[in-house]
Amino acid sequence: EADIYQTPRYLVIGTGKKITLECSQTMGHDKMYWYQQDPGMELHLIHYSYGVNSTEKGDLSSESTVSRIRTEHFPLTLESARPSHTSQYLCASSGLTGTGSGNQPQHFGDGTRLSIL
């Protein structure tokens, strides 16, 4: 079972602040993802990484940025938060199986619920 941790779980902060959402996984997974999910709505991929120093934008345009300096760590940063950034942010990871049959499915953290006032 994948262990993936997100902090903080909840954040309420004012407009214009710089925010970093943390995501760490202990399974050595090479692939990591950030999704945005509004209440009752579907997941939207905003960033992903296939390994250290590799980051790509997802399907949903986002003003956030990510970095992948270490395998286990994939933080997401908003330089200047706005009310439109209010949402839930979910981090996920996946890695190769030991059987050679390809990637395991994605495993998720419990998310950060972000509210920008």
Next chain:
Amino acid sequence: QKEVEQDPGPLSVPEGAIVSLNCTYSNSAFQYFMWYRQYSRKGPELLMYTYSSGNKEDGRFTAQVDKSSKYISLFIRDSQPSDSATYLCAMTKTSYDKVIFGPGTSLSVIP
């Protein structure tokens, strides 16, 4: 048309009922299929992971894939109040491609 369609519900059933949750998709290249359960204010939790067509059973859960109809199902037997959650289907072409998620079906199991 979205790549993956799923009835959002809400679906309400009595405890002990058999629940059927379904997704349809349009891309015949999808080969890997997943079901996730998401409780309120939590991240999605993987329930089932299947490859190609056929059935897979795990306890009270059975996942069914019909690639000819582009239709997948999740059956929950002897449903419990603790099964009340949103169920997301997900699929991908290869295990290296991006995963496409359905919007989720909200399920309530009434004691």
